[in-house]
Amino acid sequence: MTTHTEFPSLKAAPILLIALLISVFAVPSQIAGTAVTLPSIAAELGADPGPLQWVVNGFNAAFTLFTLVWGVVGDRIGYKTTFIIGAIISIAASLLSAFAPNLIVLDFARVAAGIAAAALFTSAAAIIGNAFAPGVRAKAFGLLGTVLGIGIAFGPVVAGLLTSALGWRGVFVAFGVAVAASLALSAAIPRIRHERVEGSRLLDFRVLRNPHFLAMTLVPVVQAFGFVTMLTYFPVALSAIWGLDAGAAGLVMLIMTAPVLFLPALGVRLIARHRRISAMTIAYIALGSMLVGNAFLLFVSPSLALGWLVVPLVLLGISMGLPLGFVDGEAMGAVPAHLSGTASGVLNFMRLGGETVAVGGYAAVLAFLVAAQVGDSELADRVASGEPGNAGIYADAFGTTQLLILAIVGVGTLAIALLHGSRVRRERRASAAQQIEDAITAAKSAREHEAGVRRDR
Template identity: 30%
Template sequence: MTPLRNDSERSRRVAILAAVCLAALALPLAFSGGAVATPAIGRAFATGTAGSPAALNWITNAFMLAFGSLLMAAGTLADRYGRRRVFALGIGGFTLASIALACAPSLLALDLLRAAQGIAAAAALAGGTAALAQEFDGHARTRAFSLLGTTFGLGLAFGPVIAGLLIDRLGWRAVFATGAVAGALALAFGVPRMRESRDPHARGLDWAGTLTFTAALSCFTYGVIEAPGRGWSNALVTGLLGASAVLGCAFVAIETRIARPMLDLSLFRYPRFVGVQLLPVATCFCYIVLLVVLPLRLIGVEGYREIDAGWLMLALSAPMLVVPLAAALLTRWLAPGVVSGIGLAIAAVGLYALGLALRGGAHGLAIERTIGPMLAIGAGAAMPWGLMDGLSVSVVPKERAGMATGIFSTTRVAGEGIALACVSAVLAALTQTRLGAVNHAHADAGALAQAAARLATGDLAQASAWLPGLPAAALRDAYADAFSVLLTGLAALTLICALAVLAFLGRTREHNAQPSATPKRAATIVRERGKA
């Protein structure tokens, strides 16, 4: 190949990487920016049931649920119909949905559009990451995915700040318009330079698996969101959770019986594959959930302005700008699993320290004590962040990159949705317990549950309306105690994940995918690496 052709090919790959990174910038902006905008949206639609805790929770969960539940299907479609085509359709749909969100006339319309935005995001991420896996090999692929992780971290880092500035100057609708700008740039400058690639052995979409998986996640998320307000013994809640369990079993049965499943469950027999899936689960609980619950507390309960909360959140997310690249350099001397496990252990210590710092409330000297723990959490979570995507494509042959990224990204994004729903429900339950202990007016359980649910979504005013006998300071103290207990639990969970990652991935040095063209060869690769 001539030097001129080499330069042209290099420029083309850079343009593709830039397009996928622009998409990776828009997705976290939609996530973290939406979380900061939730209190303002709640104030804008504060009539009737529009501003209920469940309705406000769907601002984030509708996006995450659609995003996570359809990633595997999007990966399959990318393999069959082309990574470039699926990426283009996804980023185009994301841009249109973002524009529509900026004009949403009601909270119901906004929630539905957030679901549509999540569907488009699934196509964009699955198609884009699979395209990168086809364009880059070896260490170049590792660097490309590390840059992708850093870009994703950039969106997470500055999402709260950008959202705060936009809300302060232009209102919450401008938050969604920003995502449309990033999507339009990726569509205009990156897609024309992509070349089409697909899996020649790909088959049709696993409709039965897709429908049962999506329905199972939807029922579970809906049930957990409704539980704080209705009670865990409510017929609707128990019915939804029971349906989720039945649908989950049906999904497993379907995937074990078809010739080419959407999710190859046999991969979970291998410790290395399980270890890779633990990484996004751990970062969900130690990092992602804080991007939602902390702004809700700071803005809704503690009374911070959106812009001030955004600047404070920078302590948590700023390490994502540099640490993933530093972690990639560390893999020259340490196994990626060791680097990841150490990072999760650091995040666990930071979570515990943050729980102690916030125990007395978020005002005054306590807020100064939160900076160090938040930096530790962000740095610890960032260490596996840039390594996870590269590890995820190492367990299948290059031709099945769509499946690999689909499985991993589904674990990451579906895990985020599940983690958010569970953490919000646990926080509401802990708050209700604390409110019951300090409530001397003996309010009924329904009022306590409603007040706790309102506090968990950052609505102090409505919580006070449900418990008029309690001063706002008592509500804040009960919420602060519950928040600290929650952080201690998250610290313990993160530490367990760190130890498991070290056990499963600690001895793995090589994490570049080996090419192969047959499922039989893929199974051989996985079997060999599982014994490593």
């Protein structure tokens, strides 16, 4: 295997990080921010639940499938080339979204945007994993997590404010402008490419055999159900149950997303400075916060004062933010360098696959539960899309759906704990075997030394 790399100069490194991080910022911003625009889109283009939900789900599904494709392609054609292709497609898709005349065109544009986002995200992670020395790489992945947190934190707020000021179309223009800025700085990105290894597969899921890689991969999958569903559809609940507009809903969501802004760096710092705090320790704290936060949301009702939402929303923010700075780095560090793109693709396939299933399933279940209470299908569509005026119906459906989410988060947490236990047992067995081998080697050396002494006599 040959690796072709042009490492960035010291002066180019900050520009390189800025280029990558701007593009990474745009990905969670599109996932989190687009949900806030759904009521406005429904008011202009129609509330048909299928096409309307695909404004979000189309992006997620395309992102999920194409992380695998772009991960492998990036290993072949180079991560910089993949990044540039993704940026160009993303800009075009954002402009098409902004000028879409109907939901069908908008859905098509969001699918294209998801394909492009997969190229940007997988190539950015692979570039960071290959272009920096281990010490600097950990800090770069920490910044990656922080920027993801910023995108999640401010995506709903910015989208809500832009929707209030410019309409929902202005939100998609803003996405295109952000990626265009990243593309303008792409000259600083080094060219990194790995030659194909004999016997390698197009889609290689063998990296999932590593218990630590799989455990780290399952963390964002569980987060998809416990956090991303709320990130995507709780703004709709705020409209349906409490009658908030897009701007106000975005500000309330800041309670949940603000912790994601600064906690990724804290998680990385805790692991680096305290020997007894491992990545799994932080993961367990996050998963516990997610369970408690989702349990609190079971009590959502029209009579509940908005102030009571602070505790569960903060807990959900903690559950997403703490692991965000090290999950990708921990997972990528568990695989060989020449599989960086493939591993990034698998990781993000699992992450976005979880989000696609979680978000799509959540919307379908909630819409079904609303329709079961409302005889008029047209009214049911409007209630499920967040139209105020039927708070009790929406709240009942929300609570039932939340029970399902809580059960899934619990099962996912158990699976991660079992994988961690398997890894610990394997490491203990390996350590014990190494100690036995060292003892045998030491005894053999002692016997040889003793024999040599006797010969000298």
